[in-house]
Every structure is written in C-alpha cells, then in structure tokens.
Amino acid sequence: MAEFKVLVEGYARKEDGCSYVSSTTTLIKENGLNIIVDPGMNRELLLESLQKEGLSTKDINYVILTHYHIDHSALVGIFENAEILDDGEIYSFKSTIKNHDGKIPGTDIEIIGSLGHAMFHCSLIVKTEDYGTVVIAGDVLWWRETEEQKTDKKSLIEHKDPFVKNEEQLIESRKKIIDLADYIIPGHGKMFKVEK
Ligand SMILES: [Zn+2]
Structure with a gap:
C-alpha cells in the first residue's frame, strides 16, 4: 500500500492581468x-513543501509527468537522482530511454493512458489504506480558482476544458477514472471523493 501527500495544490488564476x-x-x-x-513550475513552493517532509531533491527516486505542459513539467530537472516516467517510457539523466510495463518500477502504482486534454497524457492509480483507490488525474480534470468545483458524476464528465485536444477521448478518460477512483486528485483544484 502506498502513502501519499498533496505537496502543492494546483492552481490557475488571473491577477493584475497575469496568469498564475x-x-x-x-x-x-x-x-x-x-x-x-x-x-x-513554482520552485519555491515545491522546495518548501519537500523540506517540510524532511526530503531534498536528491531523495526522489521517480518523477512522473502526466503530460508535458510546462505548468506540470517545468521543474522535472531538479531531482538529480530521479528517473522520469511518462505514459510509456522511463528516462534517465544518463540519457537512456526504456519502456515501462504500466507500473512505477518497484511499486504497484499503475500508469494508465488518459488522453483528451493533451496528445500524450496518463494518470496514476494508487492503492492506499486510508483513502482506498486514489487516482492522480493530471488535467483529465482541473478547475480555475474562480470556478465552482462540482463533483457529481455528470458535472465531472461535462466539465469544460478550454484546452481540450480531443473531447471524445477526454470524456472516455473521465469515465474511466471516475469508475476506478474512490478519490481523485485533479491537475488544478482540490482532491475530492467520488460519489458512487
Ligand atoms: Zn495544467
């Protein structure tokens, strides 16, 4: 069983004519x-929150990118000893690339394809004792700070994504993760319980 902690709750807001x-x-x-x-991509917040966990960037073994958008991936290089995983591959700072088998090596954490928001996109299925099955969704689901985070099934499936690449795929991905999850951690917004 895994333990998890949301280190930084993702956000998206406009302030003084600038997006944060x-x-x-x-x-x-x-x-x-x-x-x-x-x-x-908030270096200060990330380093601070790691420190609170008693960890430094050197202590991280794997970094998973749900997709390549810069707001998710900018800081990937600061973890000197980590390998990086995306939907299909494992990358190292020795410049090697190899396939993974759908799990984070050495764990039972599954990496599943969840297309629609971006050309390449994956989500993680994490089995935990306290929260059951937690799906770390990436931007399959995300909210701006000004939007109400409605979490009934219909609202989740129909929620507007202004950056969607493929609407049909996104809806399929949402249905898939809603079925699997007891809790969902969105790309931006609060973790929530799935109403069954
Ligand atoms: Zn995002």
Missing part, C-alpha cells in the same frame, strides 16, 4: 521509494 498557474504536485511513498507526480 502551477499543477498539483503529489508525493507518493511506497516500498521505500519517494515518487513525485507533476513537479509543476
């Missing part, structure tokens, strides 16, 4: 491994 955006960053611990999902 960074993704949700989640720390997962399983079998002695420290895993970061979507490091985001």
Whole structure:
C-alpha cells in the first residue's frame, strides 16, 4: 500500500492581468521509494513543501509527468537522482530511454493512458489504506480558482476544458477514472471523493 501527500495544490488564476498557474504536485511513498507526480513550475513552493517532509531533491527516486505542459513539467530537472516516467517510457539523466510495463518500477502504482486534454497524457492509480483507490488525474480534470468545483458524476464528465485536444477521448478518460477512483486528485483544484 502506498502513502501519499498533496505537496502543492494546483492552481490557475488571473491577477493584475497575469496568469498564475502551477499543477498539483503529489508525493507518493511506497516500498521505500519517494515518487513525485507533476513537479509543476513554482520552485519555491515545491522546495518548501519537500523540506517540510524532511526530503531534498536528491531523495526522489521517480518523477512522473502526466503530460508535458510546462505548468506540470517545468521543474522535472531538479531531482538529480530521479528517473522520469511518462505514459510509456522511463528516462534517465544518463540519457537512456526504456519502456515501462504500466507500473512505477518497484511499486504497484499503475500508469494508465488518459488522453483528451493533451496528445500524450496518463494518470496514476494508487492503492492506499486510508483513502482506498486514489487516482492522480493530471488535467483529465482541473478547475480555475474562480470556478465552482462540482463533483457529481455528470458535472465531472461535462466539465469544460478550454484546452481540450480531443473531447471524445477526454470524456472516455473521465469515465474511466471516475469508475476506478474512490478519490481523485485533479491537475488544478482540490482532491475530492467520488460519489458512487
Ligand atoms: Zn495544467
């Protein structure tokens, strides 16, 4: 079983004519491994929140990118000892690339394809003792700070994504993760319980 903590709750807001955006960053611990999902682009907030966990960038074994948008991926290079995973591959700072088998190595955490918001996109299925199955969704679901976060099934499936690449795929991805999850961690916004 894994333990997890939302280190940075993703946000997206406009202020003084400028957009302020960074993704949700989640720390997962399983079998002695420290895993970061979507490091985001707020360096100060990320480093501060790691420090609060008693961790430094050197302690992270894997960094997972749900997709390549900069608000999720900008800080990926600061974890000197980590390998980086996306929907299909494992990358190292020795410049190697190899396939993964749908799980984060050494764990039971599944990496599933969840297309629609971006050309390449994946989500994580994390089994936990306290929250059951937690899906770290990336931008399959995300909200601006000005939007009400409605979490009934219909609202989740129909929620407008202004940056959608493929609407049909996005709806399929949403249905898939809603079915799997007890709790969902969105790309921007608050973690919520799925109404069954
Ligand atoms: Zn995003």
